[in-house]
Amino acid sequence: MPEVAPDAxxxxxxxxxxxxxxxxxxxxxWTRSGEGLAVNFTAGTPDCFGVHVAAQETDQTVTVDLRGGTPPESVGRMCIALAVRGTVDVPLSAPLGDRKVLAVEW
Structure with a gap:
């Protein structure tokens, strides 16, 4: 997965x-975000789609696990089918530095 410049x-x-x-x-x-990182993905609108992100860290790598799903308050709600280019910050216990960023694959 490539590193890219931030996209407002x-x-x-x-x-x-x-x-x-x-x-x-x-x-x-993914994008550098301060001392950490943010991951970029395609999803539904935030009204009907939510994400949960976690990272496993070693001295050499940061492996990101991004899960998508429905926010509890949106269960049973009518939602539009619209693709959204999203981003979410990944909490890290240490600065990213020069560690390699990996993703949990499906």
């Missing part, structure tokens, strides 16, 4: 560990 046109999602029916979501690319 992306919709910012907030990590939501309470999403319903989580499933692995493909990460398109």
């Amino acid at each position: 046109a992306r919709t910012v999602f907030v990590d939501n560990p309470a999403i319903v029916a989580p499933h692995v979501t493909r990460i398109d690319s």
Whole structure:
């Protein structure tokens, strides 16, 4: 997965560990965000689609697990089928530095 420059046109999602029916979501690319990183993906609108992100860190790598699902408050709600270019910050316990960024694959 490639590193790309920040894109202000992306919709910012907030990590939501309470999403319903989580499933692995493909990460398109990643961006440096301060001392950490953000991952970029394609999803539905934030009104009807949520994400949960976690990272496993070693001295050499950061492996990102991005899950998509439905926010609890949106279950049973009518939603439009619209693709959104999204991004979400990945919390890290140490600065990214020169570690390699990997993604959990489906």
